[in-house]
Amino acid sequence: MVTSLSEKGPFPLSPEAAEGGALLHDAVYAELRWRLITGKIMPGVGLSTRGLAAELGVSPMPVREALGRLAAEGAVEIRSKRRILVPEMTADRFDDLLRCRLLLEPEAARQAQPHLGPEALRRLRVIDGRLDRCLSNGDVTGYMEANFQFHFTLYAAPGGAILRRLIETLWLQFGPFMRVVYGRFGTHTLQDQHERALAALQAGDAEGVAQAISADIADGMGLIGRHALS
Amino acid sequence: MVTSLSEKGPFPLSPEAAEGGALLHDAVYAELRWRLITGKIMPGVGLSTRGLAAELGVSPMPVREALGRLAAEGAVEIRSKRRILVPEMTADRFDDLLRCRLLLEPEAARQAQPHLGPEALRRLRVIDGRLDRCLSNGDVTGYMEANFQFHFTLYAAPGGAILRRLIETLWLQFGPFMRVVYGRFGTHTLQDQHERALAALQAGDAEGVAQAISADIADGMGLIGRHALS
DNA sequence: GACAGGCATCTGGGATCACTGTTCACCAGC
DNA sequence: GCTGGTGAACAGTGATCCCAGATGCCTGTC
Structure with a gap:
């Protein structure tokens, strides 16, 4: 996969994601950030690297890196293995x-x-x-x-x-x-x-x-x- | 490499790194955080995933993830390729x-x-x-x-x-x-x-x-x- | 019929590999 | 002697592979 990104404008590139630069994981990070800020991702839903990768048309690797960054910011929660989700609000x-x-x-x-x-x-x-x-x-x-x-x-x-x-x-x-x-x-x-x-x-x-x-x-x-x- | 971590207490496990949990990249992240906060890493010095990996006795992968997180927090700067460094102060x-x-x-x-x-x-x-x-x-x-x-x-x-x-x-x-x-x-x-x-x-x-x-x-x-x- | 145990499947974490772009050094030419 | 260009080595990025653990379903037994 040389990635659909370069040829057709890959995943719906949000305004935020556009300035993400040439790096794939930066683009994915910006895209996920934008989705979170604008609430396009519901709390409590599980995110999977493979699922997001397929959806965005990239390999799981950049998605993994982006999710790691978001976890560092408290935007997503990596609860044990097999479960990575947007935390519910308390x-x-x-x-x-x-x-x-x-x-x-x-x-x-x-x-x-x-x-x-x-x-x-x-x-x-x-x-x-x-x-x-x-x-x-x-x-x-x-x-x-x-x-x-x-x-x-x-x-x-x-x-x-x-x-x-x-x-x-x-x-x-x-x-x-x-x-x-x-x-x-x-x-x-x-x-x-x-x-x-x-x-x-x-x-x-x-x-x-x-x-x-x-x-x-x-x-x-x-x-x-x-x-x-x- | 099943990592020296489990057997002998791998890299000098700082107080911060100790609570890093079982995940390797979390431990590396905590370790690098601690080094930055306590100034054990000088500004302007280049960090390499491979170099840090060798130093910490882990593979480059968890180091990459940890550096990605730190980059998201502005603690390290990924300047183009081939150069990832602690930014100088202005x-x-x-x-x-x-x-x-x-x-x-x-x-x-x-x-x-x-x-x-x-x-x-x-x-x-x-x-x-x-x-x-x-x-x-x-x-x-x-x-x-x-x-x-x-x-x-x-x-x-x-x-x-x-x-x-x-x-x-x-x-x-x-x-x-x-x-x-x-x-x-x-x-x-x-x-x-x-x-x-x-x-x-x-x-x-x-x-x-x-x-x-x-x-x-x-x-x-x-x-x-x-x-x-x- | 309900509960418990085991198995299959799925998912994340880590390793390795291949590629690309950058940087540095060396050599040639002026 | 200095400068510019080229090539080689190196490091980050992305893909693929493998493994461990967790989840969930199915079956068997009480």
Whole structure:
């Protein structure tokens, strides 16, 4: 298998996976990351290297390596042999993740604010518009993709790469769970604080942006997620 | 090679590596993590899967997987083919790491304080005593091991696993650099804030613990590290 | 009919092999 | 003597193979 990748665009190459570079295991890693963040993989489902390899049209080796990386980040759990799965969410882990988000993301937004010019603001508005359309249409996957892009476009700042990376590992862990939650309760109940963040951004109010993001996380993830767990 | 691991205690099994479990690549991963955190691997040196495999007495396969995981955490850099190395520190990356530490670790200490009883306090004092002895003796490696144990014993709290994991990722990245810095400037200049943290801990003052950790990071890593980079 | 034990199958972990791209060194030419 | 090109060695990547362990089903016995 010289891999279908080079000839026909192998597995549905997601935006994230596209920048994966020439290395096969990097592409697989990026693809799986994207699937987890956008909740395309359900919690509790077992993943098999052979199965994923067949699905993606690659050999089991790059898949194994990608799963190993994800395991190091806590996104998948290698439970003994024969069982490698996306961990189920528990109330404790949820609270832990939520605390970390509330600690990291407002700070990331605060640090990024001075570097976000009109061009970034315009892009954020475009993403937010797509996000709202997905909410109206009940397109959960589209919403999660747009929400990811909104937050990480907002956090883009020179010198924030390490913080962004930490935040990404958090998103990897709650993506599958939140997908289930949104799927169960629908998207119409979601009320994000993005407008507030954009207004503060336009005003050059870093503290306001941070507070908006904090509220966005507490509302969008905290309330509905904890409700689903109870 | 049924691996020397099972019979004679293979490669110098560090405290961290011991809990690695039965899986070979987990043991290698833990071993390399420990070496990075304690600065036993210098920045800029090339690592080769084959070389490490020979050194550790295992086949290149588990080493490859371990290096892949470390690459995902930013602890090693896979620069093209034929070159996989511990990245050199830059001023920007250092500032980024320092900001993240100052964001995460005081909060981890604050969250852990209510869960730290007299027993934990006693263990922290033992570790701090060993740490001070290492400082007097100029034992840089021993100091870094003790310092790691002090901080992560302090951060131990139920429901803080994810935060601790994030912090470990940071330690992986500055360990090799700080080892060089300490080696160059000696350990006698180091003045940690551990006593202050222990006093606040004994008084049940969570905010005081957090401030002491904040000062400890700013002094022990911030000042000396930035001085070394200038 | 239910439970226990054994067997078949499946899956992950490790080893080995083949290939490719990179790097370094040596040699030739200017 | 220096520079540029070429070739050889080397190291990472991906594929295939093999083994051990776990899961699940089937059968036999109580």
